[in-house]
Amino acid sequence: MSTVVVGSVALDTIKTDKKNVEEVLGGSASYFSYSSSFFTDTKMVAVVGNDFPKTHYDFLRAKNIDLEGLAEIKGKTFRWSGEYKDDMNTAITHETQLNVFEDFDPFIPESYKKCSVLFLANIDPQLQMMVLDEIEKPHFVACDTMNLWIDIKKKVLKSLIKKIDLLIVNDGEAKQLTACDSTIKAVYELLTMGPKFVVVKKGEHGVIVASNTDIAVYPAYPLQNVTDPTGAGDSFAGGMIGWIDKSGAYDFQSIKEGVLFGTVMASFAVEGFSLDGLTNLDKEDIMARYSRFCDIITPERV
Amino acid sequence: MSTVVVGSVALDTIKTDKKNVEEVLGGSASYFSYSSSFFTDTKMVAVVGNDFPKTHYDFLRAKNIDLEGLAEIKGKTFRWSGEYKDDMNTAITHETQLNVFEDFDPFIPESYKKCSVLFLANIDPQLQMMVLDEIEKPHFVACDTMNLWIDIKKKVLKSLIKKIDLLIVNDGEAKQLTACDSTIKAVYELLTMGPKFVVVKKGEHGVIVASNTDIAVYPAYPLQNVTDPTGAGDSFAGGMIGWIDKSGAYDFQSIKEGVLFGTVMASFAVEGFSLDGLTNLDKEDIMARYSRFCDIITPERV
8 A cells, every 4th residue: 555645845934923943844745745654655746946955855765755756856946934923823924936836747656656545735736637647546535725726726626526535625615615604514515526525624623524424523632832833734634644545444434533643643743843743753652642632532422 | 409590581683694583582591591401400590671571481481490580670671682694603793782681680599599500601700709609509610701701800700710610611701811822721721710620612613621630622513504603602501511410420521421412402502593492302302412413523443
């Protein structure tokens, strides 16, 4: 089994009330891969410039993340800079420099084409579609998106959504994509668009996962201190998808377990800047927090 | 066992996208009592004017709610009118006529003074304190409040909070009372103020319940259609406190069960205007939704 992710690799500059960091490793493919690598073999498709630091390659390779699909082309790596204020819930973007990411043309190595699971992180849905067409017969395909693509590429996005197993979006995107005022209504409306499963992320308020016959709702892991929310959603997706791939089951049960692992991985990720919160974890840390999380959210039957 | 609630009885005029209602039964004590009456003997302390419809007395008495402490005085009953738009999460108040509620002087009948549980719904904390002093030795005291009292009567409110077992507030009030940006931080800060237990309600996002040694977090019941959110918080409190009184245990276990019953009762309440969502319920309906809710939120252990 192996999971292929296509997404972005970035250098992030982040400001918070407590601390600032400059040009740290970021991007959806970085967070996703690092998080999923705790569960399954992970293969990355992305692009960086020739200014991308060697330490970051080493850092990703140390987790056995396959970087054959990480193209390095002449130019500057994608850069994002932003700020979080007060409640840490909303990122204020200061600057986005797409650089080499602007003309991203995903390269899929032969060795990637027999992967069991494919995760299409938030990139142009036309590129997501292209990658999906190149992978031979994945057992399971999941996809993320964002408000920009819902605004300007809704048609191709909807064609893509028809072809996937699992759509992962946040509550704002779910409402935007369905024109529903209520998140729960939006979940069921998204299911009519074709995917077998829908996961709607609500940040600090947790997650809803549903199929046409089942629904589960979980809160987020209750953290008192959030250092940097950047990458929470992609760390969540990495934990979830990595677990689903490892389990080899693509049913609601496995997806629910995946959602819980995703929640745990996101909770670690936001405890540090960049990938610091995930760096020194081992499987025992993950299982201990998973178990603690179950204790916190398990209802009392009467 | 019996639960005494002190709070408001109102006539509400409510506008939503789908339907409007005029001068329907509302107020914290009404919602609380009706909800708690499914679990325990409930005794109301409140005030109405001599225009209060006989049908409402009959409606409350039909649930065996003790109205000896419901004073009727010359004048008009408290009236509130408001509107919900789009996502149904925020009430826009059009008019508040305090009327006889402006000079509310709670009357505690002798037969109320040996109650096992006391719920101080959202009224002036000086009145809450007065009522607390009059009740002999309740096993368990819970209290709600609102932004107004945090603004203008913080000192007496804090003295009151020191004396109670359980503080129930929403996330905005929790942050305001503690000057914390994070809801989870606010929960632990509230615990330092004296109560044994804190419940923070997050509306459609569920609830956090904590003591100094335990924490539990639950989502809300996932409803596709919300008719009228008025009274959700008081129906929640009624279900929770009613269950705690019925259980006779005042420990974290019982409070967690109470939070789940509260969530179930609130979910029924918002399915209708006024108390319509609770009116035709029986114990089987409540237990069926409780069980269904447990199915939806129980995590998969691995």
